[in-house]
Amino acid sequence: MKQKKLDTINSSGFKVPKDYFSQVEEQILSEVHLKNKVQVSGFHVPDSYFESLEEHIFEKLETKNEAKVIKLFSWKKAIYASAIAATIVLMFNLFSTSETITFESIEIATIENYLEDEGFTSNDFASLLTDEELNKDNFIENQIPEYLIKDYLMNTIELEDLILE
Template sequence: MKQNKLNTIKTSGFKTPKDYFSQVEEQILNEVKIVDKVDQSGFDVPESYFDTVESAILDTVASESDTKVVRLFPWKKIMYSTAVAAVLILMFSLFFKSSDHVSWDDLEIVSIENYLEYEDYTSNELASLLTDDELDNDNFIDNEIPETSIEDYLLDNAELEDLIIE
């Protein structure tokens, strides 16, 4: 494939139809004669059109304000999908039951203590959870706490300055 350089191109690349310049003058004169013969252009404007056009435009704009809103997610489709999801969840919960039953014994004592500590219960609120038999003084006196448990508690929770006897 041979590339043409700009300085070697001898023609402009544009062509005119045959006998174009000899017939152009006749075509222009014929068009002028036709325009002179026609009195009207064929387009009519009704009487007082420009007097009433502004109010007509404002009326159409005001009436178009009640457009219909097309929702992206229709309520029927959302309702059907949530119903299907609810049925699936119900089906899985009924047919695939876990055989493990969680009881109070399974719950760690530490998690209960942390819950009660961070919830800021007062002593009266905690006492309202216990019965009179459980709050009896004998229950607190008869319980013996091993000495190792007391030592472990003091080592974990007390400061050294608190343990030094003056």
């Protein structure tokens, strides 16, 4: 096979039929017209249907009977049920405990933990006592053993603070 130089080729090798470009426009327009034609769906709307549609709808709305509404949840029943449940729980708590709790039966550590957790301060306790109870003579008459004072100082006050004072 002979190889030709590309710059010497004058024709592209493609051929167009005669009068092709003059008929192309007509063929495209005829295709578009065929696609734009409305196809018959088989459904038929009665004459003046849309003019009288609104009147028919309003007539049906006016003549429609109101249905009775039945509530699914009744507040009266819920109140009765909660009152019965509260009564049963209260009766169970009152009659099931046979031992009585006294101030002496509570451990001192429990009371101390409660007071620490609640954040009571010495001012809160002082507000509960009267002037007679806070009298100096009451503290003089009550002797606190020396070992209790030593234990208190060792557990609550830092040793460095005592040395500095």
